[in-house]
Amino acid sequence: MRIEVRNVSKAFGGIRAVRDCSLTVEPGTITGLIGPNGAGKSTLFDIIAGFTRPDSGRVLLDGRDITPLPPHRRFHLGLYRTFQIPRIFARMTVEENLLVVPPHQPGENLLVSWFLWPRVVRREREIVRRAGEVLERLGLWRLRDALAGELSGGQKKLLEFGRVLMSPCRTVLLDEPGAGVNRTLMARLAGLIAELAHEEGWTFCIVEHDMDLVARLCDPVIVMAEGTVLTQGRFDDIRRDRQVIEAYLGGTLGAEAAP
Amino acid sequence: MELVGLASFLVFFLTLAGIYALVTLGLNVQWGFSGQFNIGIAGFWAIGAYTAAILDTPASPFHLGGFAMPFWVGALAATLLAAAVAFLVGVICVDLRTDYLAIATIGIGEIIRLVLKNEEWLTNGVRGIAGIPRLFEALGRSGQALAFLGFVLLAILLVYALVERAARSPWGRVQRAIRDEELAVAACGRDVRRFRLESFVLGSAIMGFAGAVHAHFVGFISPEAFDPLFTTFLVWVMLVVGGSGNNRGAILGAFLVWAIWSLAQFATAYLPLAWAGRAGALRVLLVGVLLQLVLLWRPQGLLPERPPPPVVRRDA
Ligand SMILES: Nc1ncnc2c1ncn2[C@@H]1O[C@H](COP(=O)(O)OP(=O)(O)OP(=O)(O)O)[C@@H](O)[C@H]1O
Ligand SMILES: [Mg+2]
Numbered sequence: 001m002r003i004e005v006r007n008v009s010k011a012f013g014g015i016r017a018v019r020d021c022s023l024t025v026e027p028g029t030i031t032g033l034i035g036p037n038g039a040g041k042s043t044l045f046d047i048i049a050g051f052t053r054p055d056s057g058r059v060l061l062d063g064r065d066i067t068p069l070p071p072h073r074r075f076h077l078g079l080y081r082t083f084q085i086p087r088i089f090a091r092m093t094v095e096e097n098l099l100v101v102p103p104h105q106p107g108e109n110l111l112v113s114w115f116l117w118p119r120v121v122r123r124e125r126e127i128v129r130r131a132g133e134v135l136e137r138l139g140l141w142r143l144r145d146a147l148a149g150e151l152s153g154g155q156k157k158l159l160e161f162g163r164v165l166m167s168p169c170r171t172v173l174l175d176e177p178g179a180g181v182n183r184t185l186m187a188r189l190a191g192l193i194a195e196l197a198h199e200e201g202w203t204f205c206i207v208e209h210d211m212d213l214v215a216r217l218c219d220p221v222i223v224m225a226e227g228t229v230l231t232q233g234r235f236d237d238i239r240r241d242r243q244v245i246e247a248y249l250g251g252t253l254g255a256e257a258a259p
Numbered sequence: 260m261e262l263v264g265l266a267s268f269l270v271f272f273l274t275l276a277g278i279y280a281l282v283t284l285g286l287n288v289q290w291g292f293s294g295q296f297n298i299g300i301a302g303f304w305a306i307g308a309y310t311a312a313i314l315d316t317p318a319s320p321f322h323l324g325g326f327a328m329p330f331w332v333g334a335l336a337a338t339l340l341a342a343a344v345a346f347l348v349g350v351i352c353v354d355l356r357t358d359y360l361a362i363a364t365i366g367i368g369e370i371i372r373l374v375l376k377n378e379e380w381l382t383n384g385v386r387g388i389a390g391i392p393r394l395f396e397a398l399g400r401s402g403q404a405l406a407f408l409g410f411v412l413l414a415i416l417l418v419y420a421l422v423e424r425a426a427r428s429p430w431g432r433v434q435r436a437i438r439d440e441e442l443a444v445a446a447c448g449r450d451v452r453r454f455r456l457e458s459f460v461l462g463s464a465i466m467g468f469a470g471a472v473h474a475h476f477v478g479f480i481s482p483e484a485f486d487p488l489f490t491t492f493l494v495w496v497m498l499v500v501g502g503s504g505n506n507r508g509a510i511l512g513a514f515l516v517w518a519i520w521s522l523a524q525f526a527t528a529y530l531p532l533a534w535a536g537r538a539g540a541l542r543v544l545l546v547g548v549l550l551q552l553v554l555l556w557r558p559q560g561l562l563p564e565r566p567p568p569p570v571v572r573r574d575a
Contacts, residue, residue: 051442075448087443089436093566099429100436101447107429107570108449110457114424124429124570132573147566167447 001062001171002027008047008057017043019227030197030204032218036248040227041207042084045173049081050074080169084176086156090149094140097148097159098131101166134165154180171203178210190217270404272521277411278473280513283497284418285465291504293458294438296361299368301490303463306344307337307470308480312388322383330394334471341467342460349459376482387481391474423506427567434458496546500553502560
């Protein structure tokens with residue numbers, strides 16, 4: 001789905017985290033959102049997903065104004081987001097972390113759970129099967145019964161990504177999916193993201209500091225600095241943009257990705 | 260003769276402990292399942308007890324009613340009224356984080372106690388409500404006591420079955436997820452408020468039901484019976500000692516702590532006269548020390564929480 005951010009501002013006390021920011025994520029794209037630390041990327045994700053109410057401005061999903069909607073309503077419109085610092089359910093097993101995600105679980109109604117248990121079991125079978133596939137795919141299968149709180153940082157990040165695959169949402173905000181995940185596995189995940197976007201029409205907006213990954217995966221790339229959009233375009237073009245280089249304090253951007 | 264006395268004390272002890280076990284199961288739904296800090300237990304317990312008392316006693320000039328209803332009417336109304344009050348409180352307070360919810364529920368509990376104490380037309384004030392009919396009267400004194408104990412144990416079994424199923428269901432899974440990471444649950448499309456409200460209401464409804472059973476057991480209730488010390492405080496100790504998040508732990512904790520509490524009462528009878536006046540305080544101290552010890556050595560309680568068995572068995 002198309003995400004439109006229109007003139008959004010958000011201040012925390014004296015800090016103007018996002019200022020009059022406008023951008024569009026086109027459906028079917030893998031849009032990169034990059035910028036120095038503190039540029040306001042995560043805050044913007046919070047606003048798009050409904051976790052932070054903007055001081056002013058609107059957020060549109062496929063043309064519909066979703067600014068006043070709480071996060072859970074946005075999920076049901078097809079929008080999912082991950083968190084920069086993984087918010088996994090620490091005292092639940094890895095598998096349970098995934099089982100929470102799919103919607104329409106009759107067992108979430110107490111009366112159904114008490115009196116119509118077979119209906120609960122039927123839906124649960126589908127969800128467990130799906131979770132098994134996702135666990136295999138992420139290499140977490142043998143950890144399925146471990147408590148999620150005991151996972152390493154990178155594994156938590158993977159589990160956070162696993163939830164994306166469990167959700168029915170096809171428009172996904174990923175906040176630094178690669179942070180702490182080993183390169184080989186991340187390359188596999190990048191392949192998966194590309195496949196979902198290009199073959200199944202998912203829309204991604206990805207915040208990422210790993211420029212290799214951004215170069216490989218994202219088109220277009222939007223650059224944020226000091227709470228607003230600096231520029232946007234193909235990675236190769238913005239890499240040479242003077243403003244962008246300055247924003248990143250002296251040309252470290254894409255140094256590794258340079259040919 | 261001694262033996263008969265002992266047996267009848269044992270029945271009395273088990274019945275009361277069983278009523279505490281019901282309340283503790285209710286608290287476990289709120290705190291153990293979804294991390295809501297209710298310190299107003301006394302209030303919901305009292306609502307249940309008074310509702311049953313007013314509905315089930317024969318007409319009396321001292322308080323509203325009574326309406327001489329059968330036990331099940333009083334118990335049902337007690338459960339529903341406690342649930343309704345919890346719903347109203349929850350709509351306002353359920354968004355509050357644990358510590359603030361704790362403060363809010365202390366206030367609610369205190370308000371309920373003041374109403375019971377001061378609205379004489381309704382509750383006969385501090386003089387309380389007497390003549391609440393006991394169940395199974397036809398069975399004679401000891402038969403009645405035994406039958407009532409059986410009834411309480413059955414009630415525990417029923418409530419246990421309901422809350423255990425709730426804990427193992429996807430509903431319970433969402434509750435535990437909320438306890439760990441509320442925001443991630445919202446990101447997964449769940450209305451966190453709804454779930455927290457439901458567990459708060461369910462827990463309070465169980466407390467209200469326990470209150471109705473309690474009223475019919477003791478036959479006389481007054482605001483004094485709902486002193487937070489004997490209700491809220493003890494129930495919290497029971498849950499923490501038994502193992503919060505574990506329904507069996509909640510039941511075990513209730514029986515164990517009630518045993519210690521009761522034994523302490525015997526022990527203090529042997530205190531020298533000069534100390535006799537402090538017996539009550541010493542009992543509280545003892546339970547307080549017990550709580551400290553458990554928190555130090557076994558903070559998860561005697562039966563720690565475990566992830567519940569999966570809804571469907573997985574084939575390898
Ligand atoms: N809840 C908050 N309260 C106060 N200040 C906040 C809050 N959230 C963000 N900020 C501030 O807003 C600014 C933007 O933060 P944000 O997390 O959006 O940056 P970011 O672009 O995601 O950075 P990074 O790349 O380091 O993750 C920072 O100065 C931050 O300190
Ligand atoms: Mg960030």
